[in-house]
Amino acid sequence: MGGIAEYFNVDPTLVRVIYFLFSFFSAAFPGIIVYIILALVIPEKPSRSDYDSHDEWSEF
Numbered sequence: 282m283g284g285i286a287e288y289f290n291v292d293p294t295l296v297r298v299i300y301f302l303f304s305f306f307s308a309a310f311p312g313i314i315v316y317i318i319l320a321l322v323i324p325e326k327p328s329r330s331d332y333d334s335h336d337e338w339s340e341f
Contacts, residue, residue, distance in 0.1 A: 283326070 286293035304312035 283293045283296075286296040289296075300316065301313060304316070
C-alpha cells in the first residue's frame with residue numbers, strides 16, 4: 282500500500298485505512314488477512330539515511 286500512496290502522493294495510512302474499510306465491507310474480507318501476511322513478509326524500503334553513510338568509504 283505504501284507504493285500506491287507514494288505514487289499518488291498521499292499519506293500511506295490513509296490508503297491502508299481505505300483498503301481495510303473496502304475489504305471489511307465487501308466480499309474481499311480475506312484481503313485483510315493477505316495484507317497482514319504481506320506486511321510481515323515484504324521487507325521495508327531502506328531509509329535515505331542508509332545510503333548517506335560517508336563513514337565507510339571504499340575504493341572498490
